[in-house]
Amino acid sequence: MTTEPISSRRADTRRNRERILATAERALAESGEISFNAIAKAAGVGVGTMYRHFPTSEALVLAVYEAEVRNLIEIVPTLIETHPPQEAFRVWVTDHLAHYMATKRGLGDALRAAATGAEVYNRAYDEVTVALAALLRVNAEAGTVRPDLNPRTVMRGLGGLLLLDPNEDQGAQIADLTDLLWRGMATP
Known part of the structure; x- marks a missing residue:
């Protein structure tokens, strides 16, 4: 043997x-x-x-959700190192955050059944907001966005990714939302 x-x-x-x-x-x-x-x-x-x-199925659902959050957060330093600040933000939103939001939308009922209270959601929201703050900080330092942006306010704007029309071109909708937010965040 x-x-x-x-x-x-x-x-x-x-x-x-x-x-x-x-x-x-x-x-x-x-x-x-x-x-x-x-x-x-x-x-x-x-x-x-x-x-x-x-x-349990609840343990699996929570593990999927937590893995998605971890991936979304862990990619930020790599994006900051490998892309100009504005592009790092756009890549994070279009390639990573949009995917996370789509998964979260699909996980909705399963997450509600599996999650014990709002603790899981609140922790994930806080962690994702910290990752977004890092992207906003490097952009503010580069002069591409206003330095007074509140990451939580920007996250609320990015929450529009949950409202994409599944019958329309997802990529175009994501690009439109990202462009709209970027124009509001950009330095005058």
Whole structure:
């Protein structure tokens, strides 16, 4: 009998978890429903593996949501390092925040059922607002936006991403909203 090194098993466990989360994210964004059997099959894992990682559907929904928030926050330093400030803001909004908002819209009912109180939402809102504040700060330093912008006010404006018409071109709607907000934030 051969035994697999612990680091290989941990890496496999991490990959399984990541595949489950990615598959669950797609399922929730599309239908807003969780089927452990369907997600396990699509992720290429057994149902037992699903339950080892996520003992309840609520745990899975919260893990998907928390992973989305973490991805949205963790990308900001990379965008700031690799793009001019204005472009970093636009890329974050169009490529990352819009995706997060679409996922959040798809997760709506499942999140309400899974979340215990407003704690999860409030923590995520605060963390995303801090990430946005970093983008606004580098833009203010570059002179592209007014230095007096309140990140919470800008977040409320970006909340319009939740109201996109699914029957129209999503990319065009996101660009229009981003352009509108940018004109309001730009230095005179």
